[in-house]
Amino acid sequence: MFQSVNDVISGFGAQKYICNKNVATVVYLGTSLQKPILVEGPAGVGKTELGKVLADALGMQLIRLQCYEGLDEAKALYEWEYAKQLLYTQILKEKISDILQGSQTLQEAVDCIANQDGVFFSDRFLLPRPLLRALLSERPCVLLIDEIDKSDAEFEAFLLEVLSDFQISVPEIGTLKARHIPLVILTSNNSREMSDALKRRCLHLYIDFPDSEREMEIIKLKVPNVGARLAEEVVRLLQRLRKLDLKKIPSISETLDWVRALTLLNVKQLDQELVEETLSTLVKYEADIRKAHHELKAYLAEKQAQRGVPGSSDKDHLH
Amino acid sequence: MEDRLIEFASVLRRNGIRVSLAENMDAFRALELVGIADPALFRHTLRSTLVKRASDVKPFEELFDYFFLGIGQALDAIDRRIMEELGLSPEQFQQMLDQLQRLVTQMEGELSQLTRALLNNNRGEIERLLRDALQQEMEQSMPDGFRYTPYTRMAARLQLDRVQSEIERFKGMLQMLGENGEDLQNVLRYLDERMRDLNRLLREVIQQEQRKRGLDPKDSSQRAALADKSFAYYTEDDIRQMNEAVARLAQRLKNRLSVRRKKAARGRFDIKKTLRANLQYGGVPFHIRLDRRKKTKPQVMVLCDISDSVLNASRFMLQFVYSIQDLYSKVRSFVFVAELGEVTQLFEANDIQTAVEAALKGDVVDVFSHSNFGRAFEQFYKNFFSAVNGKTTVLIIGDGRNNYNRPNDWVLREIQQKAKQLIWLNPESRMTWGIGDSEMPRYVPYCHIAEECRSINQLYKIVDLIVP
Helix, strand or coil: CCCCHHHHHHHHHHCCCCCCHHHHHHHHHHHHHCCCEEEECCCCCCHHHHHHHHHHHHCCEEEEEECCCCCCHHHHCEEECHHHHHHHHHHCHHHHHHHHCCCCCHHHHHHHHHHHHHHHCCHHHEEECHHHHHHHCCCCEEEEEECHHHCCHHHHHHHHHHHHHCEEEECCCEEEECCCCCEEEEEECCCCCCCHHHHHHCEEEECCCCCHHHHHHHHHHHCCCCCHHHHHHHHHHHHHHHHCCCCCCCCHHHHHHHHHHHHHCCCCCCCHHHHHHHHHHCCCCHHHHHHHHHHHHHHHHHHHHHHCCCCHHHHHHHC | CHHHHHHHHHHHHHCCCCCCHHHHHHHHHHHHHHCCCCHHHHHHHHHHHHCCCHHHHHHHHHHHHHHHHHHHHHHHHHHHHHHHHHCCCHHHHHHHHHHHHHHHHHCCCCCCHHHHHHHHCCHHHHHHHHHHHHHHHHHCCCCCCCCCCHHHHHHHHHCHHHHHHHHHHHHHHHHHHCCCHHHHHHHHHHHHHHHHHHHHHHHHHHHHHHHHHHCCCCCHHHHHHHHHCCHHHCCHHHHHHHHHHHHHHHHHHHHHHHHHHHHHHHCEECHHHHHHHCHHHCCCCCCCCEECCCCCCCEEEEEEECCHHHHHHHHHHHHHHHHHHHHCCEEEEEEECCCEEECHHHHHHCCHHHHHHHHHHCCCCCCCCCCCHHHHHHHHHHHHHHHCCCCEEEEEECCCECCCCCCCCHHHHHHHHHCCEEEEEECCCHHHCCCCCECHHHHHHHCCEEEECCCHHHHHHHHHHHCC
């Protein structure tokens, strides 16, 4: 477990995840107080990544539950393996008739079977889904509940019991208590407001797009062979693009993709032709591309004006 | 510290951020863990434990600044300013303060608390005294609150006049003691400055406090009243709040839909499919198959009147329409005054504010003509009637005031016969339907549902009608 906030920062840093003090504080509190952390923020700022990195940093197993509309208990918690149960009954037919041999009436036969039904509703036939797996895990683990806002309101209500008591009741077996309280990370894209009851049980963390310095740091860490000049230009352009009114604002992961693409093409600095060709890795909607295009032109024009010389030498690297 | 935190939580609550007792306790437990020495850490801790909504983060930051940094920051600034004005280095300044302090201890007992704190430059003490006075002030709502300004009342509470006279006396004493020239002048000026700054500080603190209490008060009773207020009387401010309500309404529509779809997915036991699926197990039903009812994708066509007489109402209706279009895949939206124009594309391409404003501004149809329902209906029949089929819900929003033009109610009859349902929402009171140029009595017989829709509450009810 983490000893202090700085411990979190260095631990995450070792996993190549740059976090600011705010993120680190919340993670530290979450792990120390054993409270779930609800992470919100725009798409692609590293919410899911936070869960993964937390697991890696602590050397724990990561159990992930992806939420979607219509997700129910059977998919999230546990399911009886009907097929296996039926198969066992078929195979054990003889044994069952042995048991039934002594009985005279139907009533007695039913009682005989009833005495044995613990066999069929036991752990053996219980198929644990992510939530149950996290609770029953032998070693402490990180439970990542991804995109909780995509699930239905009913599932959210059901999750409340699990998150507050860390136990669940299976009618046929009884209550199963968590062996270790898992570290829970919930992520949400805010497509739906979470209920207050759920929020009350969680620590809240809002991750926003990084400022230019931090973004630079991230790029250098994730794409080590990027040129310093290119990184700087990309970050400056990105910060400008994010101010536009786009349908989907380019996120960190998209930035990284773009930088990787540019490094692969052996680009040292941005120019119009090149950026236009690769813009689709960054911006994903037709209307957005048009807007980004305008901004790009303005940016390049400014850049040229600053340098005061026409950029004829820019094309050199393209062959 | 505990008291301060609890007070802070109640300040947050007053400003519309919901903080529960459990969250407050979390904050305490978290602070036990991280301590309160590091300001940034303290701030992050409070934020993650007390604030659970991304939209509340900004108000929290502001309130945090007012609450925890307010007076302290102001005092810092004052110190710096005085130092500059007297042309002293921080060391010299400190020296002067030490000297003063020695004198003050000699005078023990004669001075009031505030004067002593002021002369000692004891920031914590000044802050505490100011805050205590404020607290008392806020707790006892004065009956003569209108006669005196908050400043006057606070000044009386802090006995500022006494402090003033004490300082004067102190100055007199200094002169009697006969300190040497320049130093004395400096000290005297310092004391004057201090007194003036105390006044200024007091004003600032009061202002902060008022902002703290008054900053966007989200009064629940006020909002409830708004839900019943007729669209026609909305002010700009109401409109802004109503946008939120419409967003919630759309959310509610969505939630209802998701529940309905889920129920539909459960379905009934399907013998044929089950047998077929389990042939490989010799007919033993390993896999149960249910017959899933088909998801019916509702097709909606909305006609919204945007003439001047219903301007405020149509603004919300258009937002409502926009939300509907967001929700269902097959929605076609039209607006009309005298001419009918389609806005489906416009709504798809733009965000809600721009789209609605563009539609109202007259980008699509001329908004300055007189409304003519008959003509709009006729155009709808001519151009779009072929798109209506048995699954279509046609939603008409308007007051039915036709300016004595031809009503063309036969169009509605055609629609009624062909469409799944025809719904009319009227922003006018039902009492006035049929009075003057209102053609409602003519139109209503062809509608499956015709409802008055004057307020957000009525709209809620209608949503329940449309999405059973």
